[in-house]
Amino acid sequence: MTQVPKGIIDKDRDPEQLLVLLKEAQDKAGxxxxxxxxxxAESLSISRSEVYGVxxxxxxxxxxxxxxxxxxxxxxxxxxxxxxxxxxxxxxKEIGIRPGQTTDDDRFTFTLTNCIGAxxxxxxxxxxxxxxxxxxxxxxxxxxxxxx
Amino acid sequence: MSSITxxxxxxxxxxxxxxxxxxxxxxxxxxIPTFCSVEGLSPTGACRICVVEVEGSRxxxxxCHTPITQGMVIQTHSQKVIETRGVIMExxxxxxxxxxYMCEQANACKLRAIAADLDVxxxxxxxxKRFYQIEDISPYIVRDLTKCILCRKCVRACNEIAGKNVFAxxxxxxxxxxxxxxxxxxxxxVCRDCGICIPHCPTGALSAPVxxxxxxxxxxxxxxx
Ligand code: SF4
Ligand code: SF4
Ligand code: FES
Numbered sequence: 001m002t003q004v005p006k007g008i009i010d011k012d013r014d015p016e017q018l019l020v021l022l023k024e025a026q027d028k029a030g031x032x033x034x035x036x037x038x039x040x041a042e043s044l045s046i047s048r049s050e051v052y053g054v055x056x057x058x059x060x061x062x063x064x065x066x067x068x069x070x071x072x073x074x075x076x077x078x079x080x081x082x083x084x085x086x087x088x089x090x091x092x093k094e095i096g097i098r099p100g101q102t103t104d105d106d107r108f109t110f111t112l113t114n115c116i117g118a119x120x121x122x123x124x125x126x127x128x129x130x131x132x133x134x135x136x137x138x139x140x141x142x143x144x145x146x147x148x
Numbered sequence: 149m150s151s152i153t154x155x156x157x158x159x160x161x162x163x164x165x166x167x168x169x170x171x172x173x174x175x176x177x178x179x180i181p182t183f184c185s186v187e188g189l190s191p192t193g194a195c196r197i198c199v200v201e202v203e204g205s206r207x208x209x210x211x212c213h214t215p216i217t218q219g220m221v222i223q224t225h226s227q228k229v230i231e232t233r234g235v236i237m238e239x240x241x242x243x244x245x246x247x248x249y250m251c252e253q254a255n256a257c258k259l260r261a262i263a264a265d266l267d268v269x270x271x272x273x274x275x276x277k278r279f280y281q282i283e284d285i286s287p288y289i290v291r292d293l294t295k296c297i298l299c300r301k302c303v304r305a306c307n308e309i310a311g312k313n314v315f316a317x318x319x320x321x322x323x324x325x326x327x328x329x330x331x332x333x334x335x336x337x338v339c340r341d342c343g344i345c346i347p348h349c350p351t352g353a354l355s356a357p358v359x360x361x362x363x364x365x366x367x368x369x370x371x372x373x
Contacts, residue, residue, distance in 0.1 A: 034330050046313070047314070049314065049330075050313065052318055053318045053327060056327075056331075057319065059320075
């Protein structure tokens with residue numbers, strides 16, 4: 001098992017903090033590798049399966065490497081009714097991948113998500129932590145230009 | 149602990165405060181079906197088959213995790229309860245693999261037994277089903293998660309009785325699955341051979357690796373067409 005770089009896991013925390021620690025570890029390491037999850041399990045004295053269970057439940061945590069930028073298009077009802085599908089299609093066209101995939105140059109990971117709280121401005125998406133709302137297919141390529 | 153008086157299926161019953169409806173019903177010889185509850189372990193309320201009617205409650209309540217309160221009026225087998233349990237049963241079977249005639253557990257399976265008891269045959273609903281590879285490399289336990297109904301009893305039995313924390317629930321929604329480590333095949337590295345989880349499983353998802361004919365003890369099972 002490879003060494004986890006120092007500083008990814010803050011050791012003096014209790015198991016109740018698992019979710020927070022997973023989030024922090026992901027922010028630092030980019031994704032939750034088995035090494036990171038194993039070390040977290042050990043340092044909190046909980047099982048690997050428990051760590052994995054929590055890590056795979058939350059859609060904003062990832063156990064697979066992500067691209068530098070993560071696009072999350074909302075697929076919940078209001079966005080659905082406002083034709084989110086046309087946004088999905090224009091992103092697919094723009095970056096050449098489908099939801100669930102990462103571009104070869106690791107620039108983008110593209111996924112669908114449930115409600116991101118921007119229903120009043122549907123259809124909406126997140127890129128990293130930026131909200132982009134009232135989307136139209138025409139806006140997409142301009143928005144994506146800012147993410148390298 | 150003080151005692152409480154409730155009305156259970158029309159009769160007045162006294163029981164200790166803090167008990168669940170299920171426990172009081174059992175004490176009084178009333179049979180409520182359960183899949184996920186384990187006596188002595190913390191309730192999860194995962195399967196819903198134990199629902200009962202409580203006067204004044206907007207919905208039916210899970211009897212395994214609802215404590216009795218003074219003056220509670222409970223019906224464990226009203227028409228509404230039986231119908232609801234039937235639908236819950238159908239829903240459980242909808243995403244279950246449904247290959248009972250191929251299952252070694254079939255006539256000793258709690259899922260099937262309760263389905264038969266509720267007069268549920270093939271479910272009316274159609275849905276996706278999941279098929280996993282059988283995990284049989286452990287010398288102590290065979291896991292066939294295709295048959296799992298996610299009652300989480302094995303998780304609690306292993307955590308709370310065996311103290312080994314082998315299992316957890318991974319993923320979410322339809323993808324939910326009882327995982328070992330980082331979703332690895334159960335082998336003897338993580339699991340000691342206590343076998344505690346096996347009899348807790350209400351389906352054929354967990355079994356001991358024995359010759360099939362050794363364990364056939366129950367009577368034939370007839371399933372409504
Ligand atoms: S056999 Fe014992 S240690 Fe192994 S998974 Fe079952 S309860 Fe846990
Ligand atoms: S393997 Fe058996 S005990 Fe464990 S969750 Fe599935 S059905 Fe329940
Ligand atoms: S036995 Fe009560 S919810 Fe499963």
